[in-house]
Amino acid sequence: MTTKASRADWERLEPRDVATNGITLRVFEHGEPRPGTPPVVLCHGFPELAFSWRHQVFALADAGYRVLAPDMRGYGGSSRPQDVEAYDVVNLCADLAGLLDDVGAEDAVFVGHDWGASVVWHMAWLHPERVRAVVGMSVPATPRSPVPPLPVLRSRLGDDFYMVWFQEPGVADRALARNVRRTLVAREIYSAEWASRDEAELAPPPWLGEDELAYYVETFEETGFTGGLNYYRAMDRNWALTRELEGRPITRPSFFLTGSRDPVARFMPAEGLGTVLTDLREHVVLEGAGHWVQQERPEEVNAALLRFLGSLGPGA
Numbered sequence: 001m002t003t004k005a006s007r008a009d010w011e012r013l014e015p016r017d018v019a020t021n022g023i024t025l026r027v028f029e030h031g032e033p034r035p036g037t038p039p040v041v042l043c044h045g046f047p048e049l050a051f052s053w054r055h056q057v058f059a060l061a062d063a064g065y066r067v068l069a070p071d072m073r074g075y076g077g078s079s080r081p082q083d084v085e086a087y088d089v090v091n092l093c094a095d096l097a098g099l100l101d102d103v104g105a106e107d108a109v110f111v112g113h114d115w116g117a118s119v120v121w122h123m124a125w126l127h128p129e130r131v132r133a134v135v136g137m138s139v140p141a142t143p144r145s146p147v148p149p150l151p152v153l154r155s156r157l158g159d160d161f162y163m164v165w166f167q168e169p170g171v172a173d174r175a176l177a178r179n180v181r182r183t184l185v186a187r188e189i190y191s192a193e194w195a196s197r198d199e200a201e202l203a204p205p206p207w208l209g210e211d212e213l214a215y216y217v218e219t220f221e222e223t224g225f226t227g228g229l230n231y232y233r234a235m236d237r238n239w240a241l242t243r244e245l246e247g248r249p250i251t252r253p254s255f256f257l258t259g260s261r262d263p264v265a266r267f268m269p270a271e272g273l274g275t276v277l278t279d280l281r282e283h284v285v286l287e288g289a290g291h292w293v294q295q296e297r298p299e300e301v302n303a304a305l306l307r308f309l310g311s312l313g314p315g316a
Contacts, residue, residue, distance in 0.1 A: 003055065003299050003302060005055050005058045007054075013029070013030060015077065016029070018099055020094075020102060021095045021098045023095065025072075025073070025099060026077030027050075027070045028050050028057065029066070029069075030058065030061040030067050031060065031064070031065050033066045033103075034064060034065075037064070038105060038109055038132040039066040039067065039068050039103060040066070040068070040109045040111060041096060041099065041100075041108045041110050041120075042057065042067065042111050043070070043072060043096070043110065043116030044072060045112070045117070045138070045139075047176070047183070047228050048116075048216075049071055049075055049076045049219060050070055050071045050076065051076075051215055051219075052113070052294065055301075056302060059298070059305075059306075060302070063306055068099060070095075070096075072115075072119075073092060073227065074087060074228055075227055075228060081227075084233045084237070087227070087230040087233070088237045089119060089234070089241070090126065090238075090242075092122075093119065093126050096127075096130075097123075097130055106130070107130045107132045109134070110131055110133075112139075113138055113293070114137070114138050115231050118136075118139050122238075125250060126245075128250075128251065128252060132252070132253075132312065133254065133255075133312055134250065135254070135255045135305065136254075136257075137258060137293055137294060138258050138291055138293060139264060139268060140269075140272075141256070141277055142272060143247075143275060144239070148236040148239045150164065150167065160192050162189050162190045163232050165191055165192050166190075167232070167233055169233070172225070172229055173224060173226045178195075181201070181213070182202065183220075183225075184216050184217060185203070205292075205296070207296045207297075249275075249277070253308075254279055254281065255282045255284075255304070256270060256282070257282075257283075257285075257286070257304055259285070259286050259293045260286065260287045260289060261289060262290055281311050284304050
């Protein structure tokens with residue numbers, strides 16, 4: 001089984017553009033369809049690309065799964081609408097439903113990291129008939145809050161908390177794009193204070209080679225970060241659009257994986273998973289792993305994914 005994939009391996013894949021929900025998604029596909037076995041759809045977060053799943057795409061395909069990894073709406077080779085309203089979770093889930101229609105699949109196993117995790121949890125809420133099972137990494141499934149999230153984040157964590165700082169159109173966009181390499185290798189959570197500093201050039205982390213970093217840098221220098229930032233700007237809109245989810249559990253087989261050093265756990269703890277996920281098969285915490293877990297610890301992530309997929313029984 002292939003464990004790690006290089007940029008050269010990735011670039012041998014031939015992406016295609018899929019028309020869905022009024023936009024186009026750039027989709028990387030690998031592996032052959034198997035009768036009765038759903039495809040596995042990999043949804044990345046911020047600031048990432050389908051490329052962030054390079055180690056999983058090849059490992060899962062080698063294990064016999066058909067894998068679909070889109071550049072999500074707003075990223076890479078996919079459409080990048082201007083309006084914030086285009087990035088609400090209803091639209092993001094409709095994009096994925098249209099992707100399944102394109103490949104003729106009734107349902108899929110959806111795997112998401114960071115913002116991708118939030119999207120796949122909502123996919124299981126909004127389109128349960130299209131979800132065979134669901135995996136979230138880093139961002140846990142949480143009950144719908146009784147009030148919109150952004151005023152709460154602002155009052156508890158302040159205006160410089162990254163989700164709040166991201167809200168003003170153009171501000172974080174310019175700061176993150178000023179030095180794309182610095183942005184992508186930052187060792188801390190983005191903030192206005194971080195953006196105000198000049199720093200020496202940082203080396204990429206040990207799990208990210210210079211050629212892999214260059215792939216991200218080249219792409220985000222072309223696209224900028226506004227598409228991804230608009231996911232954050234639609235957070236209160238998401239809350240308003242999902243009132244019917246109040247108290248509704250996710251009943252599909254599920255799995256949550258994170259790193260023990262992931263800073264997301266400081267403000268999105270996973271203790272309440274069992275109140276949302278009624279068929280939680282595993283909750284894995286990789287000791288010493290950080291936020292970018294599927295790239296940092298691919299061997300363990302791939303083994304865990306294959307174990308979960310195997311738990312779904314024949315045909316899955």
